[in-house]
Amino acid sequence: MNSGIPIEISGLSKHFGSVTAVEDLSFTVQPGRVTGFLGPNGAGKTTTLRVLLGLVKASSGTATFGGTPYHALKRPLETVGAALDASFHPGRTARNHLKVTATAAGIPSSRVPIVLEQVGLTEFADRRVGGYSLGMRQRLALAFTLLGDPSVFVLDEPINGLDPEGIKWIRMFLQRLAQDGRTVLVSSHLLSEVQQSVDDVVIISRGRLAKTGTLSSLELESAPRTIADSPDRPRLSAALTQAGLEFTEGRNGFIVAEPDPGLVGHAAFVGGVELKSLYRLKSGLEESFLALVSGEVAAPSVTNGSDDDGADAAADVPDHDEPAIGDEPSDAASARSEAGGAGGAADAPAEPDTPDEPGAADGAKG
Amino acid sequence: MGMLRALGSEFQKFFTTRMWWLLTLLLVGYVALSAGGFGAFLGWATDNPAAAAGASSTPLPTDGIAVLVYSFASSIGYVFPVLFGALAVTTEFRHKTLTPSFLVQPHRATVLWAKYVSQLFIGAALGVLAFAATVGAGAGALAAFGIDTALDQPDTWALIGRGVLAMALWGTIGVGLGSLVTNQVAAIVIVIAFTQFVEPIVRLAASLNDVTASIGKFLPGAASDALVGASFYSVAAIGSAQTLEWWQGGLVLFGIGLVTTLIGGLTTWRRDVS
Known part of the structure; x- marks a missing residue:
């Protein structure tokens, strides 16, 4: 599945009535790298991702996965794993949410316990989602993306609501996905939130592209x-x-x-x-x-x-x-090396390194 | 393939929250009590014609009573499949689960048809349960007063079969309504208000005049009763009670469900999901 499908946004515009959410946006997201999709709230990030995923119609331009729009993908969930707003029916358990999804996508339900384990939700799988914390819902949203073992990941603010342990965990998770050759696009309104995880950045502001390139190129932009x-x-x-x-x-x-x-x-x-x-x-x-x-x-x-x-x-x-990223060089480096070291597990893109960590990280609200 | 998977997923969605058994219990209890109670009242009235005459000037013939009692399953229970159908659609809007649903199945029409078909089956299943309840409670009450339960007559079972079909079609009307009125609270209010107040009053009012009666018979509740072939309303109605043929009633229900679902599918269902 890791054939390396790029995300291609070309001349994308979206108007909601007289409001312009996205204006002539073009960028490409490469496989094998984690790309941060950054911009302040209201910059058009979510709109762009929703157009990319076929949930919102573009006013003009295209957004495709290696040339194929989302709705034309033969097996969408096995090509693209997308986590948008972590919305679930509060009365349904995590396991049943995933089963409903697996059935609709034609994915064997044997994948359900596997992905629950991968995101560390096994223990809470049979609880109704209404009692979940935001961090647990974020994990469930990630489990949803993993169901089809896709080669492209589109994650909207996945770090929002996670505690420090969860943030550390998701950094490794993202790096692992990229190391497997997958395409990973992660949005955030805070650079500091993702700067230890991303290789590339796409920065938008007021619906327009402000900057695209590697993280280090962003650093050079600033005149010392x-x-x-x-x-x-x-x-x-x-x-x-x-x-x-x-x-x-x-x-x-x-x-x-x-x-x-x-x-x-x-x-x-x-x-x-x-x-x-x-x-x-600097x-x-x-x-x-x-x-x-x-x-x-x-x-x-x-x-x-x-x-x-x-x-x-x-x-x-x-x-x-030192540039700001240098403040914690050891942390970022160790995250990458750990992720690389465990890369041998072929089909498991990410596993929490400490199985009991999620439990400690997110207690159910009750 | 996609349609069958979507259908399977819809059934799973239905059975993985508590709503279905809560509402099903309510339906079964409601129609069983109504049928049992009405059956017992009729039994008492036929046993004591003198006392009952004060309440009803025209003594009811005992034949036809049984199917009337049984038909409570659909004539008062039809609101439940409508609710189920409407909830199946509006829940996706309310809890923003259209996003995952459309990510899994980007062909949105497939998702809506899966809801339509699944609610057809669910409505039929509700019909079976509701008629089991009314036949059980109603026949018990009638038998206690020595009234013919008519369960040995094929016509009775044909009526029950048509009643199950009516319940199934009401499920699709719920899907259509939910796809037109996507706000869950609004949809529920409309279902309750229309089925419990608006339509009964309009039907009654329409039946007072021949011209309005010919229009009133196309009201969904009237069409449903025509399809089933017996209803509390047809007895209670004052004035001329015009009804459609049973198959015409069925077509009217089918048409309402289909057209509202199609309109919903072409409008609200195609909107941006954000």
Whole structure:
């Protein structure tokens, strides 16, 4: 099943009456990678996914799985696993929800206990879903996607409602799927929520494409700046002006529109100013992301930005010379290596590494 | 294949929540009590014609009483298959389960037809249970007063068979109604209000005049009674009680269910699911 089907969105527009939800959107999601579909609430993510899945009609343009629209897929559930809003009939048990689905899709019901186990819901399978927490419903929605062992996964905000354990679990889950060569598209309104799981990003804002590329390319977008401070700020100010550098004053010093701290240091040296601090400020991914979705260019707003913007950002980045993703390198790396190590299990795309973890993670509300 | 799978899935949906047995119990209890009670009243009335004369000036003939009692299954129980049909559709809207349903079966018409056909069967099954209840309770009550239960007559069983068919068709009308009125609360209110108040009053009013009576006989409840061949209303009705042929009544019910489902399938069912 892992033949590698890309998701292709081309010139997609959707209008609800006079409201434009999505406007001329085009991007491709490659197999074998986890792609984050990002944008603020109301940016058109869910609309795009619903058009892709044939639930909402496009006003124009196409959204296909390797050229085939969803409704034309011969066996949709065995091609695409989609989790949208985790809506289930509250009076039906998880097991029965999956059975109903398996019957309609012609999938043997023997898959039901397998996928329940994969998402860690076996223990709660015979409870009515009405008593489930949001996290448990999210897991059930993932079980739904796994039923047909598909090669494409489309997940709308799957992390929403999960606790930290669940988030760690789903990161591995997504990486495992991608390592099997599957196509994985995960939407989120928070970059920080998915930045440890995704390889690629597609960022939309107000229904339009803002950026598509690898996660690291997003990092490069943000122009780095230098923070310099002196016990004698007026003299530093004069020295920087003398050197022809643009800057603004923030709480932690001057934010200089110059990526090389050496040049800023040199300017201070020439002006004979003592420096208290001098370091390069590389914007975090989140900052680049926010800049993209707010429709601004990801560049330092030196001349017209408000004074405190840069300084606050500087204060928020503890490790000055590292991108935000570097803050937790060990976690992300270990998630990937664990996922890779267990990759031998051929048909099981994801299994919780600790079977009792879901139980600990999500108690039923009762 | 897709149709059969969808049909199987619809039956599973039906039996995996508690609604079905709660409503079925209610139906069986309701029609059994009504048939048993009415049968006992008629038995008492024929035994005590003098006392009963105060209540009813025209003494009821004892032949025809049995089928009248049995037909309570459909003449008052028909609201249940309509409710089931309407709930089968509106539940998907209410709990937003159209999303998974259409993900599994992107051909939406297949899902709706599966509901139509499954409710046809479910309505028939309800009919069998309801008639079992009315025959059981009604025949018991009649026999206790020495009235002929008519269970040895083929006509009685033909009536029961037509009653089961009526219940099945009412199930499809429920699907049609639910696909037109997708708001669950609104659909339930309409079912209850129409079957319990609006139609009985309109039928009664229509029967007062020959012209309106010829229109009134096409009302779904009237058509249903015509199909079954006996009804409490046909006895209780004042004035001229025009009825359709039994097969015409069946066609009217079938037509209402089919046309409303088709219209629903072409309108609400094709809308964006968000």
